Amino acid sequence: MNEEQFKAIFELTGYRQQDFSVCLGCKICASVCTVNDLSPSVNPQDILLSLFLGHEVNSDHALVHYCTNCYRCTNACPWGIRIPEVIRALRESLALESTFERAFKGSLKIWGRVYEPYIFMKTGVFLLKEGYLKYMPKWTEYMSFHLPHGVRRLSSQGGPSDSKGRL
Amino acid sequence: MNILVIGGGISGISAAKVALRGGHDVTVIECTSEPGGLMARIANCRVGFKTFFDEITDKPRLTVIRDARIAKVEKRENIFTIILEDGQSIRADRVIVAAGLSPYDPVEYKGKRVLTSLEYDAVIDQRNGDLPADFEKIGFFLCVGSRSKEYPLCSSVCCSYTLREVKWTLQRAKPEITVFYNDLRFFGQEFLMEKAYRDAGVRFVRANSRYFEEDDDGVTVRYFAGGDLKEERFNYVVLAIGLRPSPELERLSGLFGFSRDQFGFAVEKEPLKTDAEGVYVAGGSIEPMSIKDAILTGFGAAVRAVGDGGRHLSEPLEGKVYTEIPADLPDIDKSHASYLFYLGTEDPWMKMFYEYVSGRFIALARELRLLGKTVCVVSRNMVVPSYGEIEYEKARREGVVFLHLEEEDSITFLENEARIARKDRETVLAIDKVIRFDDYLRLFDGKDFLIQFRSEPQLRWSPTKWSREKYHTGFIRYPRAERWARREFYGALGEILLDVEEERVLPEVSEDRCSGCGSCKDACPHDAIEMEMREQQVALFGPNVVSGASIAHVKEGSCVGCGLCAATCPSHVISYPM
Structure with a gap:
């Protein structure tokens, strides 16, 4: 970790390098972490320890990629360490943010609120190239579920029932 | 008054x-x-x-x-x-x-099968009848409501209490027991109990969890140990709650x-x-x-x-109050750039010095850290109960690195480096000077610590008594933080006041028949027999030769009249007046 990364973390979370030392190593955060459902060897405490020791945090660390910001770790942590915020700062300093995230933050920085034209300007190209067009076939498939014939078919299967599905 | x-x-x-x-x-x-x-x-x-x-x-x-x-x-x-x-x-x-003290109430986790340690106590209470039908797998979780941001003290007794609950559980049933801990902070001989329960199949896991999913017939618990997330079902989960003022x-x-x-x-x-x-x-x-x-x-x-x-x-x-000033290691060479303290041993008899050595390690590590050194403490058990936890936290904040070894992890020391072998990876630390737990053990060599000699129940009701004449306090009673030494001094005075002269019968030694073998002295638990030298004429005829021979003598002050000496004497010299 270099000085700049710690600066980025400090700006976003208010934690300095030595503040990560309060971690007791109880691994409560790992026990409640939602990312562990995806890849079962994620331990947020690892990231805290390597931050404290000044070691490099790999950009392919599962937690850095998949953290859902659910704050369950913070809620359960005896010391209330705000791990999601640290991860967010890491993501920013490792340039792992998506175009959307960057556009949202930029908009907030300039206007203090979400300003759609700006976001659209920033993300339009990305949306067209990788968003809409790329996933268009899947979207149509998903939408077809809501088409009238599909609805009719589903409701006719269950037999006579009232509006709440009870017999 | x-x-x-x-x-x-x-x-x-x-x-x-x-x-x-x-x-x-x-x-x-x-x-x-x-x-x-x-x-x-x-x-x-x-x-x-x-x-x-x-x-x-x-x-x-x-x-x-x-x-x-x-x-x-x-x-x-x-x-x-x-x-x-x-x-x-x-x-x-x-x-x-x-x-x-008032116990912490973990409302956010409690349930029908997630119990606090005091609620669980009522479950295994004999007065409340039979145990529940499904009593096969029980998990204990330590450090709930203590060692946290809002209450940074360690409650110091929850570990011991959990161990007692394991004991009482095993006395009534044979469930599968797992204890999840951060540090096992036992006092004195409880480390021997821990060893006994480990041998009896109680599992100790160095991890903690707050993932308790309760349903009708059990609790699903997730915990992270050995580099992996694990999921287990328990019939009951017991939270060792912290104690607050x-x-x-x-x-x-x-x-x-x-x-x-x-x-x-x-x-x-x-x-x-x-x-x-x-x-x-x-x-x-x-x-x-x-x-x-x-x-x-x-x-x-x-x-x-x-x-x-x-x-x-x-x-x-x-x-009557006897104490000793603890010695310290001779000055540690402060010229190295990096230090490693290793706190760990396998011998349960030596583990009772964890508390003292942990405190010393933290003080030393902080001292070295202030000199700008790289200091690392690798521990199996950091025993710093109650206010010791504050020192521990200070050391962490000052930049001392604390690494915790899990049950399966091992550490080896090579020249200028230490290797911590974990299940999935190995950590190598470059270290100039290693200070081990074993280095400290010679401070305790040849001393009679009260806590080693008295059984747990005896220590409870007469916390400082060594013999009727001698009451141990401070370091020689049980090595721990300094603040206890003065409290123990006054405690010992109170105990002496309480020790009334009970009716007791002293054993009599018929001196002419005593051979001075000393077996009664070895048998006496209260140190009440001393061997006296008596002059004896060796030969009846010839030159007048006098030599010394030892004879047992009962010290009246120390003797409690238990009769062990009379039972041990091989030649039935010691007897009780009928």
Whole structure:
């Protein structure tokens, strides 16, 4: 970790390098972490320890990629360490943010609120190239579920029932 | 002198006992309907408390006021006038505050199968009938509601209490037990118990969890150990809840004018004495402590309260108290750039020094860290109970790196490096100087620590007694943090006061037949037999040759009349007068 990364973390979370030392190593955060459902060897405490020791945090660390910001770790942590915020700062300093995230933050920085034209300007190209067009076939498939014939078919299967599905 | 004891828990009753023996009038105020406090809520300690309390219930100088709360306190010329809520008023010269501890309530986790340790105690209580039908797999989780941001102290007794609950559980049934811990902070011989239960199949996992998914027939728990997330089903989950100062203590500090620290415990200006004149403090109002220590501080507070009025404690009493100043390692070479402290051993007899060595390690590590060195502490068990945890936190904040070894991890020391082998990876630390737990053990060599020689129950009711003539306190009783040494000194004085001359029969040695083999001396648990040298004529005829021969002699002061010597003597020389 270099000085700049710690600066980025400090700006976003208010934690300095030595503040990560309060971690007791109880691994409560790992026990409640939602990312562990995806890849079962994620331990947020690892990231805290390597931050404290000044070691490099790999950009392919599962937690850095998949953290859902659910704050369950913070809620359960005896010391209330705000791990999601640290991860967010890491993501920013490792340039792992998506175009959307960057556009949202930029908009907030300039206007203090979400300003759609700006976001659209920033993300339009990305949306067209990788968003809409790329996933268009899947979207149509998903939408077809809501088409009238599909609805009719589903409701006719269950037999006579009232509006709440009870017999 | 009138002594007022606030709180009828174990420390309050111990204080009352010593004060009564000193010939003073004692009033105990208890806010519930029956004295007992936290100790009487533990099923297996209920009888112990009752026996202890029954010894003084019939004393005419004792008044116990139940269901009472203090409304107002007036102080004039060093005499307190205490007015209770029902209008009753009490005069007292000295006040001993023993308000006790209140257990933390983890409402966010509790359920029908997720129990607190006190609730679980009711489950395994024999008085409440049979155990539940599904009692096959039980998980214990330590450090709930302590060692956290809002309450950074370690409650110091939850580990020991959990171990006792494991014991009581195994006495009644044979479930599969797993203990999840951060650090196992046992006292003294409990490490031997831990070893015994490990051998009996109790699993210890160095991890903690807050993922408890409860349904009708069990609790799903997730925990992270050995580099992986694991999921297990338990029939019952027990949370070892932390102990916090009693909420009453806040009110009492306002009434009596003594100050409390940031964690809510009473501040000790002198050992067992608050900063308000005439107010003394015992037990859980000082810090979270075990029953042994609560009794000890109860004794001590009473001695201080009674003795502080100008009348000094008699010299022979203090002469019986024996202590030792702990030595320290010769100066550690401070010229290296990086240091590693390794706190770990396999020998359960040596583990009882964890507490002392942990404290020393943290002090040393902080000292070295202030000099700008890289300091790393690798530990299997960091035993820093109650206020020790604050020092631990300070060290962490100052930049000392603490690495925790899990059960399967191992560490090897090579030249200038240390390798920590974990299940999935290996960490290599570049280290110039390694200071190990074993280096410290020579400080304890050849010393007779009371805690090694007395069994656990003996230590509870007579916490400092070595023999009738000698009471151990401080380092030589049990090596731990320094603040305990002075408290133990007063506690020992209280214990001496309590030790009445009971009716006892002393054994007689027929000296002409004693061969001086010394087997009685080895057998005596109270150190009451010494071998005396007697002059003896060797030959009946010829030159007059006199030589020395040893003969057993019973020291009257130390002997308790147990009869072990008479039973051991190979030539039946020691006997009891019929």
